[in-house]
Amino acid sequence: MEIINQKQVDRLAAEIGKENVPVLLEIFLNELAGYESTLLSLEGQEQHAYLTEVSHALKSSAASFGADALCNYSILLDKNAKLGEQLSAPSCKKEMLDLLKKTHAIYQNLFSQ
Template identity: 40%
Template sequence: MTTSINASTIKRLAEEVGQDTVSLLLKVFSDELEQYLRQLSDQPSVSQVREISHAIKSSAASFGADDLAEMAQECESRMKQGQADWMQEHLPEFRQMVQGMALEYKQLASNDELINRLF
C-alpha cells in the first residue's frame, strides 16, 4: 500500500506557521502516529479504535496525509455503527498505514532538503 503526503497541504501549513516550525510540527505528528500505533497494537476495543480513528482523522487531514485521513474516517464511521467484524478485517491495514505515515513524516521532519523539495 502506497500513501503519499499532500505537498500543497504542507506548503499551506508552512505559509501559516513558517517553514522553520514545519519540521517541528511534522515530528510531533509522527510521534503522535507512533503513539496511536502502539494503542492500536494492544488489542483495542471498538470504542478505542473509534476514538483513535477520530483523532487521527483530523490530524492527518491537517498534515496532508489524505489517504490516512480517509481511512480513519471510514474506520471511525464503521466503529460508530458497531461493525466489529469490519474492524477485525481492516485493523491490520489501518495499523500498516499509520506505521507507514509515521515513518514518512519522521523522515520528512528530519530532512530540510525533502521539505524544500515539496515547495
C-alpha cells in the same frame, strides 16, 4: 491514493511558518507512534473501542498534515462506527497499523532531509 498530500504540507508550512513545522511534526509523529503502540497491544472489544477513538482523533490531525490516506481511512472507520456498524477488528487493525507505519516513515524521511 498518495500517503501524503505535498500541497497540504506546503500550505501548512506557509500558514504556520516553515520553521514551526518540525515542532508540530514531532508532536504528530509521536501521536502516530503512540496510536500504533497501543493498537498493537489490544485485542477484541478494547481494540474495537480504540480503533473508534483513534479514527475520530486522526480525522483532523491527519488532514492538517496532509496525511490523505490515513485521513480517508480514519473518516471511513469513524463513519462506520457512528452508523453502529461493527468494525472488522483484525482487518481494520491491520490497515490502520499499515497506514500509521507508512505515514510515520514518509514524514520522518520528508523532514529529516
